[in-house]
Amino acid sequence: MNNEIYTCDDPELGRFHVCVSTRARRLTFRAKEREFWVTIPVGASLSEVKRAIDSLRPRLRTLLDRAFTPPVIDLKYRIEAPCIRLSLETGTGSRFLLRRDGEEVRVVCPPDTDFADSGRQEWLRQVVTEALRRRAKEVLPLRLEMLARSNGLTYSAVKINSSAGRWGSCSGRGSINLSLYLMLLPLHLIDYVLLHELAHTREMNHGPRFWALLDRMTGGRARALRDELRQYHCSLF
Secondary structure (H helix, E strand, C coil): CEEEEEEEEECCCEEEEEEEECCCCCCEEEEECCEEEEEEECCCCHHHHHHHHHHCHHHHHHHHHHHCCCCCCCCCCEEECCCCEEEEEECCCCCCEEEEECCEEEEEECCCCCCCCHHHHHHHHHHHHHHHHHHHHHHHHHHHHHHHHHCCCCCCEEEEECCCCCCEEECCCCEEEEEHHHHHCCHHHHHHHHHHHHHHCCCCCCCHHHHHHHHHHCCCCHHHHHHHHCCCCCCCC
8 A cells, every 4th residue: 555645856856756655665766747756665764765866866867758758849839827828820031039028928930940850849948948937037026025025024035947846945044946937837826835935934844833824824725725736847848
């Protein structure tokens, strides 16, 4: 019988779901979509899991790549999120163009664009990621400041990164890092992540006082919002 006992996030490899099994004799890793499932024997610790991740990192990266093939970015590709809408269209010129109108972003492609080319796909992923980054820099710092003021909390700095392992983090000095992939979330989950990191400026742990503070800021819905957030992936796809 397997039971999930906790999850942990790695900045490079993403989320690990850790399950204990009475039949397991060693740690085993399985990749599914963009996440890992780890089966551990009874009595194994989180520190053992983290040491195994570090020692197996190259093999786990290969396993993740084999288990997930990203969708093709072509004229059918769309991002429809509350803070950004992105699409591709065919133009008449020989160059790629990026057109922006508020929350609307359009990538204009030459008529002869080969969307099957792996190099072109990598370049388009970079274009889409950069569009998300620009929008995140416009939205997230202002929203964070508003939520901090309304809850009587302070932070020292805010930075936007491209982390695919976690939505956000807060340092011991009150510096908050936010993933640009937050732009793909519903608004109430964006706010949850920002409030989660703001709560860490006062409680640098996930103990009872942290959850009590986060509950006060979310109307008693902290754990429900946490569970809802787990349905989303911190990545472009």
